[in-house]
Amino acid sequence: MRVLAVDPGLTRCGVAVVESGSDGKAHSLLAGVIRTDPQDELAMRLRQVYDAVHEHLMQMNVDVLVVERVFSQNNVRTAMGTAQAAAVCMLAATQLNLPVHQHTPTEVKAAVTGSGRADKAQVAFMVGRILGLRELPKPVDATDALALGICHVWRSRTAVAVGR
Amino acid sequence: MRVLAVDPGLTRCGVAVVESGSDGKAHSLLAGVIRTDPQDELAMRLRQVYDAVHEHLMQMNVDVLVVERVFSQNNVRTAMGTAQAAAVCMLAATQLNLPVHQHTPTEVKAAVTGSGRADKAQVAFMVGRILGLRELPKPVDATDALALGICHVWRSRTAVAVGR
Known part of the structure; x- marks a missing residue:
């Protein structure tokens, strides 16, 4: 399985392609950032994020899009932009008939470090x-x-292993 | 000038086409609602809103898209969905090289009723x-x-009249 993972954002949108090899391990094929200029109009910035994600989905032969679930947290204004960047990424995937999944930041931290409260450095x-x-x-x-x-x-x- | 106006929302997204006639008056050519099912996946709902708005933009020979600016207000969760619906509408317009404008609810109320604090009935x-x-x-x-x-x-x- 090959996954395009998106940590959504308007100014900086993290993207990575991760694959599960036949050895059961995770391998990274790509990791980078889509940047848009805060001075540009919102519609243009959303289009730039969409175009970049659409290209990754096409070129990297991806099976599924995964987007980090957005929460409002402290800065509601930033959260709105983040939610909008996530929206155009999801649209790009569904237009290519690719499944879309979301995971919360806590799920991600727990999966990688064993603790849902791990810090960024960990x-x-x-x-x-x-x-x-x-x-x-x-x-x-x-x-x-x-x-x-x-x-x-x-x-x-894990889901496959337990027969879900 | 022919405007596609969108009151964004995921469950109900208001759409209208308004034209300024040669008599300087506003005329309505279309008014309706795009609905999506809250039971459906978010990506699918965003695609349905995008497809419907894209079709209106194409079929109605629109010059500009106007979207009501989203604020977080009370219900942050709803605001996120609203912001995401707005995002895919803006994307659809910019992909057709149409300009996108936003107005706040207060601006809309003030323009139509003379008071930024008018209620819905007014x-x-x-x-x-x-x-x-x-x-x-x-x-x-x-x-x-x-x-x-x-x-x-x-x-x-007004902007034209004062030479802006």
């Missing part, structure tokens, strides 16, 4: 370890997308 | 009066979209 450390990376991609949004991809690959494997 | 009453409608479209989301369309047509006219 998540990054474990992502590097799990994927055998000598260096972590920057900025952290790319690492967060890798963590989300690992989470989905592992949860799907 | 807005609906004035929409019917301005457009010369015998009957208001239902549900209220369609009327709200008409109000937004009138607001944009009038504000554009």
Whole structure:
């Protein structure tokens, strides 16, 4: 299974492609960030995120899109932009008839570190370890997308193992 | 100028087409609602809103998309869905190289009734009066979209008149 994982955002949108190999391990094929200019109009920024995700979905032969579930948290204004970036990513996938899944930040942290309350540094450390990376991609949004991809690959494997 | 006005929402998304005639008055060409099923997956619902708005933009020969600006208000969860519906509408327009504008609910109320604090009934009453409608479209989301369309047509006219 090959997963495109998106840590949604308007200014920086983390993207990663993670694959579960025949050895049962997670491998990373891509990790990066889509950036849009806060000075640009919202509609244009959404289009840029959509176009970039659409291209990744097409070129990387992806089976499923996974998006980190957005919560309002503290900054509602930022959360709205994040939710809108997530929306156009989901649209791009469903237009290609690809399934879309969401995981919460707590699920991702728990999958990767064993604790839903792990901090960013701990998540990054474990992502590097799990994927055998000598260096972590920057900025952290790319690492967060890798963590989300690992989470989905592992949860799907578990779901299959228990016959769900 | 012909405007597609959208009062965004996931469960009910109000849409209206309003035109400024050569007489300087606003005319309505369409008013309705796009509905999606809350039981369906979010990605599918966003696609349904996108498809419907895309079709309106294509078929109605629209010059501009206007979307009511989303605020978090009380229910953050609803606001997120509303923001996501707005996002895919804006994407549909920008993909057709149409300009996208947003107005706040206060701007819409002020344009139509003279008061930014008017209630829904007052807005609906004035929409019917301005457009010369015998009957208001239902549900209220369609009327709200008409109000937004009138607001944009009038504000554009004023902007031209003062040479902006």
